[in-house]
Amino acid sequence: MLAAASNxxxxxxxxxxxxxxxxxxxxxxxxxxxxRHRAPLAYIxxxxxxxxxxxxxxxxxxxxxPETETVVSTALEFIQSCPEASVWDVGTGxxxxxxxxxxxxxxxxxxxxxxxxxxxxxxxxxxxxLELDGRVRFRLADCCDPADQIEPLGRFDLIVxxxxxxxxxxxxxxxxxxxxxxxxxxxxxxxxxxGLYRRLARVLPDHLEKSGSxxxxxxxxxxxxxxxxxxxxxxxxxxVVRDLAGTPRVLIADFR
Numbered sequence: 001m002l003a004a005a006s007n008x009x010x011x012x013x014x015x016x017x018x019x020x021x022x023x024x025x026x027x028x029x030x031x032x033x034x035x036r037h038r039a040p041l042a043y044i045x046x047x048x049x050x051x052x053x054x055x056x057x058x059x060x061x062x063x064x065x066p067e068t069e070t071v072v073s074t075a076l077e078f079i080q081s082c083p084e085a086s087v088w089d090v091g092t093g094x095x096x097x098x099x100x101x102x103x104x105x106x107x108x109x110x111x112x113x114x115x116x117x118x119x120x121x122x123x124x125x126x127x128x129x130l131e132l133d134g135r136v137r138f139r140l141a142d143c144c145d146p147a148d149q150i151e152p153l154g155r156f157d158l159i160v161x162x163x164x165x166x167x168x169x170x171x172x173x174x175x176x177x178x179x180x181x182x183x184x185x186x187x188x189x190x191x192x193x194x195g196l197y198r199r200l201a202r203v204l205p206d207h208l209e210k211s212g213s214x215x216x217x218x219x220x221x222x223x224x225x226x227x228x229x230x231x232x233x234x235x236x237x238x239x240v241v242r243d244l245a246g247t248p249r250v251l252i253a254d255f256r
Contacts, residue, residue, distance in 0.1 A: 001031040004045050038176035051100035055126050060118035062186040064096040067217070068162050070243045070250050072100040074215050075160050078252075082157050083107040088207065090143065090161035090200060091115070093186060095123030095136070097160055102135040111153065113141040116185065143199050155209045162217040163196035165189040193219060197226050201233035205255050214253045223248045 003010045005028040008018040020028075034044050042048040042063045048055055050064035051072050057063055075097070079085045084107040089098040092112035102110045114120050120138050127136055139153070166187045171179050178187070189195050197216070204214050214235075218226050227238050235253040243249035 001035070001041070001044065002028050005031060038180060040177045040181055043181060048094075050094075050096045051104075053096075053100055053103060053126075053130060055094050055096055055099070056122055056129070057094055058118075058122055059181060060116060060183060061094040061122050062182055064094060067243045067245075067247075067249055068096065069100075070241055071097055071160055071162055071215055071217050072104075074241050074250050074252060075101055075158060076104055078158055078213055078215070079105045079108055082211075084109065085157035086155075086209075087111070087158045087160065088113070088153065088156040090159065091163055091186070091196075092123055092138070093119050093162075095126045095138075097162060098123070098136050099126055099130060099132055101160070102132050103130065106135075110136045111139065111156070112136055113139045113143075113153075115140070115142040116183070119183075119186075143196075143203060153207060155207055155212070157209050157212045159200075159204060159208060159212070159214045160216070161196075161200060161214075163189065163200060165193045165196070165217075165219040165222060167191065167193040189219075192225075193222065194225055194229065197229050201229050201235075204230075204253070205234050208255050210256055212255070214251075214255070216251050216253070217249060218251055220247060223251075226251055 003013045006018045006020055006024045012018040031044050042057050043059055048057045048064055051069050087101055087108050087110045089112040092098050092114045098110050098112035117140055127133055164187050166189055168188055168191055171187055230238055230253040234255050236256055237254045239252040240248050241250040
């Protein structure tokens with residue numbers, strides 16, 4: 001926080017080289033006050049690293065988690081065999097998944113949707129700052145319904161998503177950094193945490209190309225339930241990808 005307040009590096013702070021005047025001191029103390037009230041560090045600093053990209057984050061968007069990088073790496077593996085893949089990121093938030101894919105797969109054509117206009121504004125700013133304008137198109141949409149009413153989204157080679165998957169009754173028991181600050185709409189998966197998976201599964205067959213796949217993040221303990229949802233929606237094969245901690249984190253569902 002002191003490095004951010006003094007617009008210097010952490011190394012300069014540690015070595016005592018950062019210049020701290022009264023203005024910087026007051027800025028630093030204000031940051032400390034926010035943190036004492038459990039405001040997430042990423043919101044205080046206004047940015048978060050994700051898949052080697054520095055992303056702006058505000059209370060309008062979920063703070064990107066390291067676990068979600070598994071979605072990106074899985075998507076990039078798919079794109080290796082389809083370099084010009086059309087990709088749809090459902091619930092893009094800060095744009096983390098969409099922009100990481102665009103930055104690492106220059107031939108991919110990425111569409112990103114979100115129900116929140118404020119979140120899309122953050123995602124667009126990230127796109128411009130990362131010089132990825134023209135690589136990602138953004139649409140305001142609740143899943144896909146309003147978007148299709150305006151202009152059909154069409155079909156995609158790959159659909160990716162990190163949907164809200166926390167059970168409503170569990171949100172209040174989460175750390176204050178999450179329950180009191182992060183947008184509830186990006187956390188709440190309904191009474192059982194599976195509401196968005198059901199909605200997404202219903203539209204996947206109509207929005208995937210015949211050789212396409214869906215890549216979705218899942219929460220702890222949701223593997224069996226989400227697999228069943230995908231199979232009931234017509235998935236013919238499902239693969240599981242574990243994150244670096246060994247937890248089942250991503251499902252790859254094919255709807256051929």
